[in-house]
Amino acid sequence: MTVDGLSINTATVREQFDFRQAADACVRHGIAAFAPWREQIAKIGVPEAARIVRDTGLQVTGIIRGGMFPAADKSGRDAAIEENRRAIEEAAALNADCLVLIAGGLPKGSKDIAAARDMVTEGLAALLPQARAAKVPLALEPLHPMYTADRACVATLEEALDICDVLGDGIGVAIDTYHVWWDPKLMSQIAARVGAIGYSRITSATGWCPRATCCWTAA
Amino acid sequence: MTVDGLSINTATVREQFDFRQAADACVRHGIAAFAPWREQIAKIGVPEAARIVRDTGLQVTGIIRGGMFPAADKSGRDAAIEENRRAIEEAAALNADCLVLIAGGLPKGSKDIAAARDMVTEGLAALLPQARAAKVPLALEPLHPMYTADRACVATLEEALDICDVLGDGIGVAIDTYHVWWDPKLMSQIAARVGAIGYSRITSATGWCPRATCCWTAA
Numbered sequence: 001m002t003v004d005g006l007s008i009n010t011a012t013v014r015e016q017f018d019f020r021q022a023a024d025a026c027v028r029h030g031i032a033a034f035a036p037w038r039e040q041i042a043k044i045g046v047p048e049a050a051r052i053v054r055d056t057g058l059q060v061t062g063i064i065r066g067g068m069f070p071a072a073d074k075s076g077r078d079a080a081i082e083e084n085r086r087a088i089e090e091a092a093a094l095n096a097d098c099l100v101l102i103a104g105g106l107p108k109g110s111k112d113i114a115a116a117r118d119m120v121t122e123g124l125a126a127l128l129p130q131a132r133a134a135k136v137p138l139a140l141e142p143l144h145p146m147y148t149a150d151r152a153c154v155a156t157l158e159e160a161l162d163i164c165d166v167l168g169d170g171i172g173v174a175i176d177t178y179h180v181w182w183d184p185k186l187m188s189q190i191a192a193r194v195g196a197i198g199y200s201r202i203t204s205a206t207g208w209c210p211r212a213t214c215c216w217t218a219a
Numbered sequence: 220m221t222v223d224g225l226s227i228n229t230a231t232v233r234e235q236f237d238f239r240q241a242a243d244a245c246v247r248h249g250i251a252a253f254a255p256w257r258e259q260i261a262k263i264g265v266p267e268a269a270r271i272v273r274d275t276g277l278q279v280t281g282i283i284r285g286g287m288f289p290a291a292d293k294s295g296r297d298a299a300i301e302e303n304r305r306a307i308e309e310a311a312a313l314n315a316d317c318l319v320l321i322a323g324g325l326p327k328g329s330k331d332i333a334a335a336r337d338m339v340t341e342g343l344a345a346l347l348p349q350a351r352a353a354k355v356p357l358a359l360e361p362l363h364p365m366y367t368a369d370r371a372c373v374a375t376l377e378e379a380l381d382i383c384d385v386l387g388d389g390i391g392v393a394i395d396t397y398h399v400w401w402d403p404k405l406m407s408q409i410a411a412r413v414g415a416i417g418y419s420r421i422t423s424a425t426g427w428c429p430r431a432t433c434c435w436t437a438a
Contacts, residue, residue: 113400113401117403144364144365145363145364145365145374145401145402146363146364146365148401149401153401154403155364155401155403156375156403158403158404159403181332182332182364182367182368182372182374183364184336184373184374184375184377184378185377
């Protein structure tokens with residue numbers, strides 16, 4: 001028996017499983033896809049992680065996660081871009097469907113949210129040539145506004161899609177109902193725009209949010 | 220000395236002051252306006268509150284707060300509307316500039332956010348004839364999405380303004396930076412639409428949110 005349309009975000013099982021154990025558990029339960037976090041890849045190294053993916057035949061629906069672009073100075077922003085370049089390489093090595101990115105919050109001490117948002121667009125623009133060449137789509141994930149200041153200054157689906165429109169091919173959105181269930185334009189933006197861009201994925205980490213109105217619509 | 224453009228939301232001083240003490244403190248500090256909460260009005264009664272307003276000459280920039288329309292059944296929704304009718308009467312008795320309303324969250328057990336939003340529009344529509352006749356503008360306040368489920372299913376300024384457009388004269392928005400600072404369309408919606416409707420007010424309760432990018436732009 002296999003479970004269609006389901007990919008396990010390994011954040012949901014990282015207390016119990018390392019990368020290999022998570023992959024093995026997916027196979028054991030007939031789940032054909034998973035989305036590992038970079039921390040778990042780093043623990044065993046990219047070559048070993050890639051070997052496990054090949055051996056199990058699992059689809060890697062995404063590597064989680066890149067992004068976090070805003071920083072107080074240019075060296076900080078450059079460092080973020082360099083870190084994302086490594087993430088793209090990892091995603092390519094694991095033949096992942098995408099690299100999931102979150103925007104990042106405001107630099108420490110800053111209240112200039114418009115400037116932070118510009119840094120996100122600039123960071124993504126800097127990465128896109130490499131991502132396109134590596135055939136790793138970037139998937140920008142809006143996070144719930146309770147995270148806007150410290151984790152992701154891109155909070156609505158519309159805003160994420162506007163950034164994708166500006167940047168062109170090779171970037172889309174990742175939609176997690178945990179983060180966007182409250183968004184008044186969620187359904188209309190999905191209907192009008194999500195199908196029209198290069199890469200889109202709807203996910204939810206069940207159990208994180210009892211209020212999510214749907215879950216695990218994936219792959 | 221008077222402080223222009225400042226109105227004290229009595230939520231910020233309710234630990235120290237009752238209605239009369241808050242009014243007296245405003246006068247003492249040269250603050251010409253305040254916005255009392257209904258709980259504080261109820262404690263001394265509407266006639267006494269109206270007398271204090273007349274005696275002090277304070278401007279009442281709003282009564283806080285009405286709304287909370289969604290309910291699991293019709294009797295619950297009717298009860299909410301009746302409660303709001305009393306709030307309009309209080310606002311009229313105190314010669315308030317508006318009645319501030321929040322939408323209300325999802326009925327207990329419900330995950331149908333679209334239905335809850337419809338109940339908000341229906342509740343406001345039911346109140347508007349009375350509000351117009353009493354010359355009490357309704358001011359719908361979007362709350363931060365961390366409150367969407369339990370307190371206010373209207374979270375963005377655009378959504379609130381869309382509701383105002385549907386309902387016509389006698390309703391506008393109340394904007395609190397504490398709740399909307401993260402909104403990517405905040406500035407563009409203010410620029411494009413807030414000036415065009417009948418009643419608008421920008422407020423913030425300083426000290427509630429260290430991340431608010433502006434505060435106390437009021438009256």
